[in-house]
Amino acid sequence: MAPKRPNGAGAFPKAVETPAPTSPDPAQLYAALDLGTNSCRMLVAQPKGSQFHVVDSFSKSVQLGHGLESTGKLSRASMNRTISAMRICREKLNRHGVQRMRLVATEACRRALNGDHFIKQVRRETGLQLEIIKPEEEARLAVISCAPLVSMNTEQLLVVDIGGGSTELVWIDLTQVPKRERPRAIMRLHAGFTSDPGPFAAAKVVDWISVPLGVATLRDQFSDVEDDAARFALMSWFFEENLEEFSPYAAAQAREGFQIIGTSGTVTTVAASHLGLKRYDRTKVDGLRMTTDQIDTVIRDYLSLGPAGRRADPRIGKDRQALIMSGSAILQALMRLWPTDRLSVADRGLREGLLYAQMSADGVLEDTPF
Numbered sequence: 103m104a105p106k107r108p109n110g111a112g113a114f115p116k117a118v119e120t121p122a123p124t125s126p127d128p129a130q131l132y133a134a135l136d137l138g139t140n141s142c143r144m145l146v147a148q149p150k151g152s153q154f155h156v157v158d159s160f161s162k163s164v165q166l167g168h169g170l171e172s173t174g175k176l177s178r179a180s181m182n183r184t185i186s187a188m189r190i191c192r193e194k195l196n197r198h199g200v201q202r203m204r205l206v207a208t209e210a211c212r213r214a215l216n217g218d219h220f221i222k223q224v225r226r227e228t229g230l231q232l233e234i235i236k237p238e239e240e241a242r243l244a245v246i247s248c249a250p251l252v253s254m255n256t257e258q259l260l261v262v263d264i265g266g267g268s269t270e271l272v273w274i275d276l277t278q279v280p281k282r283e284r285p286r287a288i289m290r291l292h293a294g295f296t297s298d299p300g301p302f303a304a305a306k307v308v309d310w311i312s313v314p315l316g317v318a319t320l321r322d323q324f325s326d327v328e329d330d331a332a333r334f335a336l337m338s339w340f341f342e343e344n345l346e347e348f349s350p351y352a353a354a355q356a357r358e359g360f361q362i363i364g365t366s367g368t369v370t371t372v373a374a375s376h377l378g379l380k381r382y383d384r385t386k387v388d389g390l391r392m393t394t395d396q397i398d399t400v401i402r403d404y405l406s407l408g409p410a411g412r413r414a415d416p417r418i419g420k421d422r423q424a425l426i427m428s429g430s431a432i433l434q435a436l437m438r439l440w441p442t443d444r445l446s447v448a449d450r451g452l453r454e455g456l457l458y459a460q461m462s463a464d465g466v467l468e469d470t471p472f
Contacts, residue, residue, distance in 0.1 A: 126157055128199030134456035135191055135205040137232060139167035139266030139318050140425065141367075142187040145453045146198055149466040153250070154457055158194055162187045163421040167210035167267050171322040176214045181223065188228045195230075202464070204456045206235045209267030209316065237312030241270035242291055243455030248363045248448050249288035251389055254281040257359030259288075260350075260440060263451055264366035264432050265316040266425075269341075271436075273350045275306040277359075292459040309349040315341055317368060321428040330427070331405055337431035342439065350440075362440060365448035367422060368429025373447040375400045375417040388449035394437050397445065401430045 126148050135144040146158040164184040169177045195203065211217035211234045221232050235243075244263035252259060259274040272295075279287045280303060287305040295307040315323070320337050327333040373387045376396050404412055404426060412423045437445065461467045 131200045132460050133200045133203035134453040136452040137207040139210040144191045149461050152468045175216045192228045205232050207232045241272050241310050243452050245272050246292050246458050247450040247454035249285045252285045256361040260362045262364045264368050266318040267316045269313045272310040273308040275308050279303040292462050311348040313344045317425040317429040338435045341432050342435045360442050363446045365451045370449050372400050384449050390447040392445050394443045
């Protein structure tokens, strides 16, 4: 069961504001803000059973990491764009009276020489306190956001979060967990990959890795390659080369009981393209299972369109078109490496993980099967 959202709160990185029709009790509200390399996104939600109900959201492509590869710093223009978006988020938080919140920044701020300076500037100009989280926490939050999509028949799970500046992969062994407990065992990882699960059967994190290549950083690495198809092939090969230290990369894995869940704008865009959606519909995308052949067909179509065709394709969107091929290169490399011909599509990620973690820690979610 997916978190319930208002219509229009999709995964495409266009500016989205969805005002709540009514004002819930502020004491029941939680907020999560994810400031990534490319986008600034926020959800305001209230607990509802074992899930949560989204009452407001915001999403905007701010391109905070633009130019970071070449300069090592966040540019003034990028910081100004981001602060403008953060002001809108502050207004929404104030309007709803939200008290429980986590506002986090990821790879761009981790890598930038002036990342800490930027965090202080955001606090000074908006009053919001951003927190730069470590790669392990980013990976863990992405994993628990996908808990409702974990099949009870899954024994080996790979969760992939393709971000703007980095890609997190987490490999989880569920063989010691009773089938009906497997989604809940994933949720219990909110306390840490090596935390004591208490009397419950534990999901074992075999290995995890944060590759410092996301859709924006990988694109920038090969921006000097003019040929579209050659650039795509090089990006896919280069990403695969960066997985050598991920222990399941070299080990043979059984096909039976294996599940891969992908969460990112790339994955949801590919899914929307496969479905032929002219307007994004989260209810049709989240939880969709795509075969490798279906994914390859969409990517071949993107390549045949070329840069001009992708810019004009309404399934991709004006903001996503510049990043879709680097994201597709990552996705194709992952599907080539592991023993499955299917991918579970997740329209969820860091924000949802932040909400689940806060609500779980406060004990406001019902402990019921998903």
